[in-house]
Structures are given as C-alpha cells and as structure tokens.
Amino acid sequence: MMTNIGSRLTQGQFSFLPDLTDVQITAQINYALERGWAIGIEYTDDPHPRNTYWEMYGNPMFDLKDPAGILKEINDCRKAFPRHYIRVTAFDATRGWETPRMSYIVNRPAVEPGFMLMREERDGRSIRYTVRSYATEKPESERY
Amino acid sequence: MSNVRPISSDSPAAATTKAATAKRYKAGVLRYVEMGYWQPDYVPLQTDLVVVFRITPQAGVDPEEAAAAVAGESSTATWTVVWTDRLTACELYRAKAFKVEPVPNTGPGTKTEQQYFTWIAYDLDLFEEGSIANLTASIIGNVFGFKAIKALRLEDMRVPVAYLKTFQGPATGIVVERERLDKFGRPLLGATTKPKLGLSGRNYGRVVYEALKGGLDFVKDDENINSQPFMGWRDRYLYCMEAVNRASAATGEVKGHYLNVTAGTMEDMYERAEFARELGSVIIMIDLVVGYTAIQSMAKWARKNDMILHLHRAGNSTYSRQKNHGMNFRVICKWMRMAGVDHIHAGTVVGKLEGDPLMIKGFYDTLRDSRTVANLEHGLFFDQDWASLRKVMPVASGGIHAGQMHQLIHYLGEDVVLQFGGGTIGHPMGIQAGATANRVALEAMILARNEGRDYLREGPQILRDAAKWCSPLRAAIDTWGEVSFNYESTDTADFVPTVTASA
Numbered sequence: 001m002m003t004n005i006g007s008r009l010t011q012g013q014f015s016f017l018p019d020l021t022d023v024q025i026t027a028q029i030n031y032a033l034e035r036g037w038a039i040g041i042e043y044t045d046d047p048h049p050r051n052t053y054w055e056m057y058g059n060p061m062f063d064l065k066d067p068a069g070i071l072k073e074i075n076d077c078r079k080a081f082p083r084h085y086i087r088v089t090a091f092d093a094t095r096g097w098e099t100p101r102m103s104y105i106v107n108r109p110a111v112e113p114g115f116m117l118m119r120e121e122r123d124g125r126s127i128r129y130t131v132r133s134y135a136t137e138k139p140e141s142e143r144y
Numbered sequence: 145m146s147n148v149r150p151i152s153s154d155s156p157a158a159a160t161t162k163a164a165t166a167k168r169y170k171a172g173v174l175r176y177v178e179m180g181y182w183q184p185d186y187v188p189l190q191t192d193l194v195v196v197f198r199i200t201p202q203a204g205v206d207p208e209e210a211a212a213a214v215a216g217e218s219s220t221a222t223w224t225v226v227w228t229d230r231l232t233a234c235e236l237y238r239a240k241a242f243k244v245e246p247v248p249n250t251g252p253g254t255k256t257e258q259q260y261f262t263w264i265a266y267d268l269d270l271f272e273e274g275s276i277a278n279l280t281a282s283i284i285g286n287v288f289g290f291k292a293i294k295a296l297r298l299e300d301m302r303v304p305v306a307y308l309k310t311f312q313g314p315a316t317g318i319v320v321e322r323e324r325l326d327k328f329g330r331p332l333l334g335a336t337t338k339p340k341l342g343l344s345g346r347n348y349g350r351v352v353y354e355a356l357k358g359g360l361d362f363v364k365d366d367e368n369i370n371s372q373p374f375m376g377w378r379d380r381y382l383y384c385m386e387a388v389n390r391a392s393a394a395t396g397e398v399k400g401h402y403l404n405v406t407a408g409t410m411e412d413m414y415e416r417a418e419f420a421r422e423l424g425s426v427i428i429m430i431d432l433v434v435g436y437t438a439i440q441s442m443a444k445w446a447r448k449n450d451m452i453l454h455l456h457r458a459g460n461s462t463y464s465r466q467k468n469h470g471m472n473f474r475v476i477c478k479w480m481r482m483a484g485v486d487h488i489h490a491g492t493v494v495g496k497l498e499g500d501p502l503m504i505k506g507f508y509d510t511l512r513d514s515r516t517v518a519n520l521e522h523g524l525f526f527d528q529d530w531a532s533l534r535k536v537m538p539v540a541s542g543g544i545h546a547g548q549m550h551q552l553i554h555y556l557g558e559d560v561v562l563q564f565g566g567g568t569i570g571h572p573m574g575i576q577a578g579a580t581a582n583r584v585a586l587e588a589m590i591l592a593r594n595e596g597r598d599y600l601r602e603g604p605q606i607l608r609d610a611a612k613w614c615s616p617l618r619a620a621i622d623t624w625g626e627v628s629f630n631y632e633s634t635d636t637a638d639f640v641p642t643v644t645a646s647a
Contacts, residue, residue, distance in 0.1 A: 002394065002395075002396075003394060004357055004358075004359075004394050004395050005358065005359070005576065005577075005580050005616075009395070009396040009397075010359065010395045010396060010397050010583075011326065011396055011397055013328065013329045013330050013587060013590060013591075014587050014590075014591060015587075016359060016580070016583045016584045016587045017584070017587050017588060017591060017610075018613070024591070024595070027594065027595040027596070028591075028594055028595075030596075031594035031595070031596075047396055048396075049326065049392055049396050049397055049398045050326075050398070052326070089328075090329075095514070096319075096514040096532075096535075097319060098319070099319045099322065099323060099328075100322075100323075100328045100329075101328055101329055102328055102329035103326070103327075103328040103329060104329070114393070114394070114396065115392075115393040115394075115396060116393065117389055117390055117392075117393035125382055126382070126422065126423065127382075127385075127386065128424075129385070129389040129424060131389070131392055131393045
C-alpha cells in the first residue's frame with residue numbers, strides 16, 4: 001500500500017482529484033478535440049515512473065471526433081483491463097509541439113502496492129538507486 | 145549594403161562625393177550625426193540586428209545626435225575622427241540610427257523628463273557567431289556611461305534568424321522536458337527550500353523529501369546555496385538525491401531537485417555538475433551572476449549530458465527594474481533563450497516581486513513562442529522568428545500561494561513552473577500537506593479550465609469546493625487566502641494610457 005496522502009500512484013494531470021466521472025472525462029475529451037488533438041488510450045500493469053510505453057489500446061484516434069465514441073472506447077478498455085492502469089493521452093501534431101499535451105489516468109487497480117526503493121552502496125557514500133514496482137514481481141498480465 | 149549606390153568616377157556627383165569624403169575624414173571632432181551614424185532613410189536588412197534604446201539626452205543634445213552617439217559608441221566611433229576608418233569598409237561596420245520617437249508620457253507636462261526611443265541597425269558581421277559575450281560587449285559594452293546621454297535603457301532587440309542559427313538554444317526545452325518527466329497539460333509545481341541559510345545537509349534533504357512526496361514535481365536550491373560552512377555541496381547533493389528517489393518511489397512519479405552548481409570557477413561548476421549527473425539528478429541549476437559565457441558553457445554541458453538547466457535570475461533587478469536606465473528583462477529573456485537555459489525566473493504578476501501583467505506576458509511570450517509578434521502594449525517592439533530554437537520554461541516564484549491558483553493559470557498559462565516556497569513549507573499542517581494543497585488546487589483549476597468554466601471569476605469557489613474534501617487546501621486558504629501584494633509596478637508599458645495594477 002502506498003504511503004502518500006492518497007495512497008495511490010500520482011502520475012497524470014488529475015491523480016490528486018477524486019476519480020473522474022464519465023461526464024468529467026467527456027469534458028476533457030472535448031477540450032482536446034476542440035484543439036485538434038488526437039486521443040489515445042493506453043494501459044499497463046507496470047506503472048514504473050520511467051515506463052514510457054504503456055500498451056496502446058489501438059492507435060490514437062486521429063479521425064474520431066465524437067466524444068461519446070471516444071468515451072465508449074475508454075469504457076471498452078476498462079472492461080477488457082479492469083485491474084490495469086489506463087491513461088488517456090492527447091497528441092498535438094502542431095509544429096513546435098508534436099508531443100502529448102494531456103495525460104490523465106482513468107482506471108487503476110483497487111489496491112496499489114507501489115514501489116520499493118533499492119539502494120546499492122558505492123564509493124564515497126554514493127548510492128545507486130533503483131525503483132522497482134512490487135507488482136512486477138509477477139509476470140505480465142498476472143499482476144494486481 | 146543596400147543603401148550605397150555606385151557612382152561613376154568622372155561625374156559631377158563623384159566630385160561632390162570626393163569633397164564630402166575629404167571633409168568627413170579631416171582630423172578633428174564631428175557631431176555623430178555628421179559621421180554617418182544617423183541615417184533616417186536606412187531600411188534595415190533581414191540580416192541586421194535591430195535594437196531599440198530609450199535615451200534621456202543631456203540638456204542641449206538633440207535626440208538625433210543622442211541616437212547617433214549611441215549608434216556610434218556601440219559600433220565603430222570614438223570621440224574624434226580617425227583616418228584608419230578609411231582602411232575598412234567602414235560604412236558596413238557603422239551602426240545606423242534610423243528612427244527617433246518621443247516616449248509617450250514623458251517630457252514637459254509629465255512627471256518624467258523627456259525620453260526618446262531610437263531604433264538602431266547593426267550589420268551581422270559586427271558579431272561573432274554563437275557568443276552572447278561578443279554580442280553584449282558590442283551593444284551594451286561602452287555606451288551606457290557615455291556623457292552625452294543622461295540615461296540609457298536597452299528596450300528590445302530583433303535578432304536575425306541567421307544569427308540565431310549560430311546558437312544552440314535551450315539544452316532541453318519545454319517539449320523534451322515534459323516528455324522526460326512524463327508530465328503534461330498542467331503547470332509544474334516547485335518550491336525553494338527554506339530557510340535559505342543554515343540547514344545541514346541532513347535537515348535540508350528532509351524538506352526536499354516532504355515537499356516532493358506531498359505532490360510537488362521539483363524542489364530547488366536557493367540562489368545563494370552553493371557550498372558554505374553550514375552545508376557543503378557534496379553533502380547536499382547526496383541527501384537531496386536520497387530525498388528525490390524516496391519520493392519517486394512513494395508516488396510513482398519522476399521527481400527532481402535543482403542542484404545549484406554555481407561556484408567560483410568553471411572547473412568547480414563542472415565538477416559539481418558531473419557529480420549531480422552521477423547521482424542521477426534530472427536537473428541542475430546556475431545563477432545569472434555566473435556570467436553569459438559560463439551560462440553558455442553549462443548549456444552545452446547540459447545538452448551533452450541530458451540534463452535540464454535551471455537559471456535563477458540572481459542580480460537582474462540591479463539593471464532591469466528602473467525604466468530610465470539599464471536594460472529590459474525581455475532582452476535578458478532573449479539572450480538566455482539563445483544562451484541555452486531551460487528554465488528562467490520571469491515573474492509571477494501576483495507575487496511579492498516586481499511584475500506588471502502586460503510586461504510579464506511579453507517575457508513569457510518571448511520565452512515560449514515559436515514566433516513572437518510585435519505588441520507594444522506588452523513591450524515587444526519587433527516580430528521575432530525564433531528559428532526553431534527550443535522553448536524556455538518560465539518559472540514563477542516569490543510570494544505566491546494556492547489561493548491565487550486561478551490568477552496564476554490565467555496570467556501565466558500551463559507551460560510554467562509555479563514555485564510555492566513559503567506556501568508549501570509554511571503550511572500549518574506540515575510540508576507534505578502544503579505540497580498537497582498546492583497540487584490539489586492546481587489540478588482542480590486545470591480540470592475546471594478544461595471544462596470551459598470561467599475559472600478566473602469562479603476560482604475562489606472552485607478552490608472552496610475542493611477544500612471541502614481536502615483539508616490541507618482548506619488550511620492553506622484559511623492561512624493565506626487574503627494575502628496579496630498590491631504595489632504599483634515600476635517597469636510598465638509605455639503604450640497604454642494608464643498604469644496597470646497588479647491583480
């Protein structure tokens with residue numbers, strides 16, 4: 001169990017708020033669509049802070065402009081991976097950005113065991129740190 | 145040179161020109177306007193560097209002569225005619241003042257003595273590639289102490305794309321910084337460890353750990369935290385990295401602490417930066433007082449070592465605050481984007497330090513836009529194409545707290561680091577709670593903004609609603625809700641009818 005104030009992983013834009021409702025998620029989808037950003041859904045059972053490449057639940061939806069359709073995709077992903085972390089990312093293709101502009105978690109496991117900090121003592125009091133997810137002691141797709 | 149026309153050698157015009165040239169180079173003293181530094185018909189080239197100065201001439205010096213003097217003394221002129229000019233293509237090396245205008249709301253009938261804006265063009269060949277030191281030695285090297293002018297201020301500078309392309313620019317930039325940190329769509333949150341002086345390494349790291357675990361992304365060394373008797377730099381780095389890594393494991397987020405590598409010599413700075421890198425820090429910092437060349441060196445080092453480079457603008461107000469003399473901070477912003485820093489303190493609007501909202505908008509645009517458009521109300525005299533130099537993340541720090549979140553996001557946008565030092569560490573329920581209050585206020589406000597709510601007007605209500613379920617935020621609002629710093633700014637726009645008050 002994580003010991004931070006919300007006992008939860010705090011990646012993403014809104015992890016310090018109560019879980020977003022579908023109405024709230026729809027408003028965020030609209031914000032991205034109004035700016036021409038494409039929405040992608042990604043899931044993982046390895047939420048290490050440096051795990052950049054969560055699995056894609058399909059490609060970013062460049063051509064889907066209907067917020068209800070995008071919400072349905074999110075909910076389908078939640079049904080398929082109910083105990084995984086799921087995040088919604090908005091991709092901006094504008095020159096000078098060409099990078100994600102939004103990223104927020106919309107699904108997480110009921111219990112979040114968090115991470116162990118491993119220390120390797122080295123010369124001159126230096127320590128090499130490694131962060132390991134407790135969940136990843138089990139193989140992929142058998143975690144949580 | 146576009147304005148020099150060839151004249152055939154046997155024409156009457158040529159005879160006149162010969163006579164004029166002989167007169168021009170006769171030993172003695174000429175007025176600067178007669179030496180070629182005042183050229184009202186000159187049309188700047190795309191490759192010229194163009195500068196706007198604010199001049200307060202001495203009594204009896206007309207504005208064109210003052211402008212020509214500034215052009216002269218910042219390029220080829222000295223106080224008397226020298227024949228050695230004729231060994232050179234001196235027309236090219238002469239800076240050309242081509243426009244003078246009275247500054248609005250100065251002169252007779254106002255509280256301020258008469259000032260003038262002058263526009264001066266410098267040929268590209270006056271400057272060494274990739275050297276802020278050379279650029280500044282030319283433009284501000286000599287002329288600010290010149291007797292014929294009472295006061296002088298460098299207001300803005302258009303840097304030609306050709307010259308910009310000789311600079312590395314920000315080592316990391318906003319886009320890459322966000323990708324490395326995996327943080328998108330909201331301002332980043334930071335705090336400066338307090339008290340500034342006296343904490344041991346062990347005690348210092350405690351503050352860092354609590355603030356990061358509570359929800360901040362960054363904690364920061366203060367500008368004068370280097371390596372003093374109470375805390376050596378190696379101790380600080382070791383304890384801070386323990387704090388950063390502990391907090392990262394406790395939250396699952398990438399966290400950082402700006403390790404200040406400022407030191408007495410470049411060799412010491414490199415040694416400290418190397419140690420920060422070995423320990424796995426994502427970010428280091430330097431102070432503006434290390435100097436332009438040291439900043440460029442550290443920017444190159446940072447690019448080479450995948451390090452974010454934070455710059456604290458220590459000392460800038462000694463020359464940027466007063467309107468009549470020195471240089472505007474927007475010019476520092478331009479030079480620092482060229483020099484290659486990733487973060488720079490650029491004002492808060494609502495906090496304890498100097499900052500008119502319109503002026504600060506101009507600074508932020510200068511740091512973040514791919515192309516800034518001339519906007520006199522924001523103090524931007526020129527269109528500036530940034531030639532794909534990366535974007536600098538502005539940092540807002542000094543006397544800000546969670547209760548101002550709606551104003552901060554309104555004025556500063558989302559690509560900014562909001563630093564709540566006292567507003568985190570001084571929280572009545574402790575440092576972690578202080579950090580949580582700031583993060584909850586931030587996320588609640590971004591959520592509301594994205595939902596299309598009028599968050600600037602509804603901001604206090606949005607915060608009160610979040611405070612119902614977040615007791616740290618409630619305590620923050622109860623403690624600081626009414627604190628504000630309403631003083632008139634000194635560095636304000638010249639092109640608006642009234643002074644804009646800080647909100």
